[in-house]
Amino acid sequence: NGSPTSETSKHHFHLELPAVIKDPKTGKSYQRGRLLGKGGFARCYELIDLETRQIYAGKIVPKARIAKPIQMEKMQREIHVHSLLKHPHVVGFHRHFDDDDNIYIILELCSRKSLVQMLKLRKTFTEPEVRYFMKQIIEGVRYLHSHCVLHRDLKLGNMFLTDDMGVKIGDFGLAAKLEFQGDRKRTMCGTPNYIAPEVLGKIGHSFEADVWALGCILFTMLVGKPPFETTSLKETYSRIKHNKYIIPEYLSPGAKSIITALLSSDPDERPPLEAILDHPFFTEGFIPDSLPTSSVTTAPTFPITKVL
Numbered sequence: 001n002g003s004p005t006s007e008t009s010k011h012h013f014h015l016e017l018p019a020v021i022k023d024p025k026t027g028k029s030y031q032r033g034r035l036l037g038k039g040g041f042a043r044c045y046e047l048i049d050l051e052t053r054q055i056y057a058g059k060i061v062p063k064a065r066i067a068k069p070i071q072m073e074k075m076q077r078e079i080h081v082h083s084l085l086k087h088p089h090v091v092g093f094h095r096h097f098d099d100d101d102n103i104y105i106i107l108e109l110c111s112r113k114s115l116v117q118m119l120k121l122r123k124t125f126t127e128p129e130v131r132y133f134m135k136q137i138i139e140g141v142r143y144l145h146s147h148c149v150l151h152r153d154l155k156l157g158n159m160f161l162t163d164d165m166g167v168k169i170g171d172f173g174l175a176a177k178l179e180f181q182g183d184r185k186r187t188m189c190g191t192p193n194y195i196a197p198e199v200l201g202k203i204g205h206s207f208e209a210d211v212w213a214l215g216c217i218l219f220t221m222l223v224g225k226p227p228f229e230t231t232s233l234k235e236t237y238s239r240i241k242h243n244k245y246i247i248p249e250y251l252s253p254g255a256k257s258i259i260t261a262l263l264s265s266d267p268d269e270r271p272p273l274e275a276i277l278d279h280p281f282f283t284e285g286f287i288p289d290s291l292p293t294s295s296v297t298t299a300p301t302f303p304i305t306k307v308l
């Protein structure tokens with residue numbers, strides 16, 4: 001019979017999503033494709049624009065899940081900040097709309113998911129690959145900062161990978177728009193993954209906290225695990241506060257040097273974004289212009305063009 005038994009009442013009911021999603025204001029319709037996964041309150045699907053046949057990555061957030069005003073404000077801020085951005089290394093924001101049940105955010109599909117999945121397969125990346133990825137990420141973050149946007153949650157899971165091995169920065173759920181250069185954000189709603197010491201110390205954070213996260217990303221790609229990872233969050237925060245991390249001996253002098261600079265406890269000692277690519281780690285090492293797709297699973301060997 002239709003009445004919910006003890007079994008059914010255990011599962012929260014989510015309205016089964018229709019196969020075709022329609023924007024009530026414009027009539028634009030999308031066919032719902034395969035489930036890509038979950039991100040926060042969102043269920044993410046491939047969405048096919050029925051007019052253009054273009055495929056997108058759609059974030060679908062049930063309004064019931066963001067009932068509290070603070071959650072709705074956060075969602076609207078994510079949409080507002082991301083919708084202003086357009087750069088080769090920032091995930092394309094296509095459009096957004098809502099209906100009675102959900103908010104829909106239509107984003108650029110990045111068919112190779114994120115650097116988390118690739119690092120899981122590879123364990124660690126070679127230095128040329130790290131220079132290749134970091135160069136694109138730094139160019140993307142320079143664009144964000146030049147538009148007074150702090151990402152505040154830069155991590156491998158937010159570095160999306162396109163079919164041709166391009167990197168795109170995504171997920172602006174914790175991003176903030178600064179009113180002016182020199183402005184600082186003192187509060188934080190949500191816990192970023194690679195949180196900087198000054199954010200823990202409540203001094204508030206600005207562009208330098210994103211630079212700290214870049215140091216954590218670079219370290220994690222070279223070493224295979226984050227610099228401050230422990231079993232307990234409290235212990236991790238303590239290590240961050242005391243700048244307690246170990247750079248493995250086998251890393252090159254350039255890698256050790258740039259990691260030490262980026263992970264400086266004092267935000268003023270971290271190199272400004274523009275200066276990072278001038279560091280010997282980048283200038284004295286080979287930076288490939290492209291990566292073979294095989295590098296998703298196997299370390300590439302780069303042809304050393306013979307100096308004739």
Ligand SMILES: CC[C@@H]1C(=O)N(C)c2cnc(-c3ccc[nH]3)nc2N1C1CCCC1
Nearest residue numbers: 036037038039044057091107109110111170
């Ligand atoms: C839509 C949310 C998020 C995202 O922000 N983008 C840009 C994205 C792009 N392509 C993909 C994607 C294409 C093929 C597999 N995933 N995924 C994206 N994600 C994933 C979905 C599940 C968790 C985060």
